[in-house]
Amino acid sequence: MNAPERFELFVLPDGRKKVSMTPDTKLLNAATFMIEREDHTLGNMLRMQLLKDPRVLFAGYKVPHPLEHNFMVRIQTIPGCSPGVALGDAVTELIQEIGALKNKLELDVIRQRAFEEAKASQGGGLGGDEGGMDGGVGMHRVVDMDF
Amino acid sequence: MDLSGAPYGSLGTLSGPSITIQELKKDRISFILTETDLSVANSLRRVMIAEVPTIAIDMVEIETNTTVLADEFIAHRLGMIPIDSTDVERIKYTRDCTCSQYCSECSVELTLHVKCTEDRTKIVTSKDLVSNNPQFQPVVEDKNDQGILIVKLRKGHELKLKCIAKKGVAKEHAKWSPVSGVAFEYDPYNKLRHTHYWIEEDAGKEWPVSGNAKLEAEPNPDAPFDYNAKPDRFYIETETVGSLKPEDVVSMGMKTLLDKLGYVQMQLKEELASHQQDQTGWSY
Ligand SMILES: [Zn+2]
Numbered sequence: 001m002n003a004p005e006r007f008e009l010f011v012l013p014d015g016r017k018k019v020s021m022t023p024d025t026k027l028l029n030a031a032t033f034m035i036e037r038e039d040h041t042l043g044n045m046l047r048m049q050l051l052k053d054p055r056v057l058f059a060g061y062k063v064p065h066p067l068e069h070n071f072m073v074r075i076q077t078i079p080g081c082s083p084g085v086a087l088g089d090a091v092t093e094l095i096q097e098i099g100a101l102k103n104k105l106e107l108d109v110i111r112q113r114a115f116e117e118a119k120a121s122q123g124g125g126l127g128g129d130e131g132g133m134d135g136g137v138g139m140h141r142v143v144d145m146d147f
Numbered sequence: 148m149d150l151s152g153a154p155y156g157s158l159g160t161l162s163g164p165s166i167t168i169q170e171l172k173k174d175r176i177s178f179i180l181t182e183t184d185l186s187v188a189n190s191l192r193r194v195m196i197a198e199v200p201t202i203a204i205d206m207v208e209i210e211t212n213t214t215v216l217a218d219e220f221i222a223h224r225l226g227m228i229p230i231d232s233t234d235v236e237r238i239k240y241t242r243d244c245t246c247s248q249y250c251s252e253c254s255v256e257l258t259l260h261v262k263c264t265e266d267r268t269k270i271v272t273s274k275d276l277v278s279n280n281p282q283f284q285p286v287v288e289d290k291n292d293q294g295i296l297i298v299k300l301r302k303g304h305e306l307k308l309k310c311i312a313k314k315g316v317a318k319e320h321a322k323w324s325p326v327s328g329v330a331f332e333y334d335p336y337n338k339l340r341h342t343h344y345w346i347e348e349d350a351g352k353e354w355p356v357s358g359n360a361k362l363e364a365e366p367n368p369d370a371p372f373d374y375n376a377k378p379d380r381f382y383i384e385t386e387t388v389g390s391l392k393p394e395d396v397v398s399m400g401m402k403t404l405l406d407k408l409g410y411v412q413m414q415l416k417e418e419l420a421s422h423q424q425d426q427t428g429w430s431y
Contacts, residue, residue, distance in 0.1 A: 006319040010198075011242065018414035021422055035411060041193045042407055048186035084419040091412045095405060097164050097183065102401040104166045105178075109394045112171040 009069050012037045021084065030058070030076035031083040039063060043071040049090040055081040168394075170384075176393035177330075177384035179362070185333065188381040192331050195400040197317040199325050200240075201232040201390045202255060202283050206311040213305050214271075214298045224297050225310055226322045228273045229286040229390040230255070237282070238314045249311055255283040257310040263300035271297045271306055283312065286389035325391045325399075330384040335360035339376055 012018060016036055024030035035042065043061040050059035050073070058076040075083035164183035168176065180188050207222040214221070244253035256279040263269040272294030273285040287294065298306065317324035334341065335357045344350045359382040387393050 007242070009318050010316070017418065019411060019418045021418050023422070033415075038407065038411070041190045041198070041404075042411065045184075045186045045190045045404075048184050052184075084415065084422075088412065088415055088419075091408050091415065094187070095408050095412070097187065098401050098404050098408070101164050101166055101180070101183070102398055102405070104164075105168075105394070105398055105401065108166060108168045108178075109171065109398075112168045116171060 004067065009039075010037050024076075027076060029079060029082060030074070032072055032074045033083070033087060034070055034072050036070045038071060039069070040071070043073065045094060046073055046087070046090055049094050050075060050086060052093075053086055053090065056086050059086075171394060174389060174393060175384065175386045176397060177382070178397070180381040180383065182379060183381070185378050185381070188331070188333070188383070190404060191397075191400055192329050192383065194403050195326055195329055195385060195396055196324055198403045199391070199396055199399045200235050200314050200316050201323050201325050202230045202235055202238065202312050202314055203320075203322045203390075204228065204230070204257065204310040205313040205315065206249075208309045208311075209307075210309070211305050211307040213303070214300055215304075216298050221298060221306070221308070225276075225308075226320070228276070228295055228297075229388040230278075230312055231282070231284050231286050232325070232390040233392070233395070234282045235314055235391075240314050249313065251280070253313065255280045255312040257285075257312060258308070259297075259310070260305075260307045261300065262305040263302055266302050269300040269304075271300060273297065276310070288389065325387055325396045326385050327388050328386050330382075332357060332359055332382045333378040333380060335363060335382075336366050338366050338373075339378060340372065341378070 018036050020034045020036075022032045022034070024032070040063065043063065047059050047061040050056050053059075055078050056075060057078060059073065061071055061073045063071045073087065075086055077083055077086050162182065164187070165181050166178055167181070168178045170177045180191070204225045207218075207225055209218045209221070212218050212221065216224075238255070239253040241249055241253040244250060246253065257276045258279075259271070259276050261269065261271045261275050274287065274294035275297075276285050278284050285294070300306065315323040337344070344354050346353050362382075363380070385393060385396060387396055391399070
């Protein structure tokens with residue numbers, strides 16, 4: 001009855017900032033970033049990426065409250081760098097890494113589909129006449145025949 | 148020590164992350180991720196389970212229900228039926244749509260009308276659902292598939308209803324998850340000692356290694372523990388519910404991650420600009 005709406009987990013309310021930075025009041029080159037409507041999926045990945053950066057002296061994240069859908073990353077860097085730059089670079093690195101993975105996946109899918117198709121056409125023989133789920137338009141979806 | 152220069156990533160000698168598909172079937176894919184971080188592999192797992200959009204029945208208007216099951220019971224069963232979501236990208240989320248409740252751009256309508264007139268049990272299945280959009284049909288595995296059982300009718304029982312299927316993600320409700328399970332493993336020999344086995348006498352006997360162990364070199368039991376070692380091979384296998392092709396689940400998962408990162412990147416730039424923290428030459 002009074003359960004919170006599930007979409008609050010990922011829909012950013014009007015006027016709320018996705019990313020907000022609070023510079024540390026005592027330390028130079030330190031700041032806390034609050035990322036709204038994201039969770040451990042992004043938080044942990046960002047933290048681990050930041051820790052690989054030799055300019056980063058400290059990086060940690062937390063999800064302060066289970067009913068508030070945000071996480072905080074705290075970053076301290078060496079002089080000559082800033083937490084904002086470090087965070088920006090970490091995000092860029094991750095985009096490149098996952099982008100590269102996605103490309104490799106798509107190439108490997110084509111290779112693997114061709115392989116399975118070749119295996120099916122020479123190996124199976126009595127595999128029946130089904131063409132997978134589609135109406136036989138493309139090459140995708142090979143029926144598994146090695147029972 | 149000059150660390151302020153080029154981004155650290157370009158100093159690396161790694162060939163970069165890679166992915167190798169081990170098996171690709173109609174409803175499952177198994178692959179190995181290498182040269183990437185545990186956190187990236189885990190985020191991919193999380194996102195495949197909970198943030199890849201699909202289509203599922205979200206609203207049910209029941210006109211007649213004289214079956215033995217209550218309205219809400221049937222509505223729940225309908226929600227769980229996988230709907231072919233190959234073309235989800237063409238459907239908008241209702242919250243992003245201009246319509247007031249739902250329309251053809253953000254929903255699919257499915258109707259069902261079954262009445263039992265004979266003196267024997269009649270089954271109502273997902274095959275009795277009639278979609279108004281041929282691209283979005285309840286999933287049928289092959290021609291021997293008799294559909295998913297919704298309810299059984301006896302003589303005189305009737306079920307007539309209208310369903311509105313919408314685009315969503317499993318973060319909102321598990322019915323939108325494209326997968327029924329994701330298996331995730333690394334370091335099958337537990338060389339890194341991330342796992343602490345509960346044992347009676349002998350861990351080797353009581354905890355047989357998984358099938359993925361065949362793909363790794365068996366460790367030398369006398370080798371000293373390498374406390375610097377990090378996991379870098381991740382064995383992932385995922386099985387779909389049929390609404391999306393397994394390879395698409397993985398690639399859409401990666402796309403979801405990229406979209407999230409891209410959005411954060413954009414908003415971060417804005418936030419930094421508003422702080423004018425530019426002394427170090429932020430030049431994005
Ligand atoms: Zn609409």
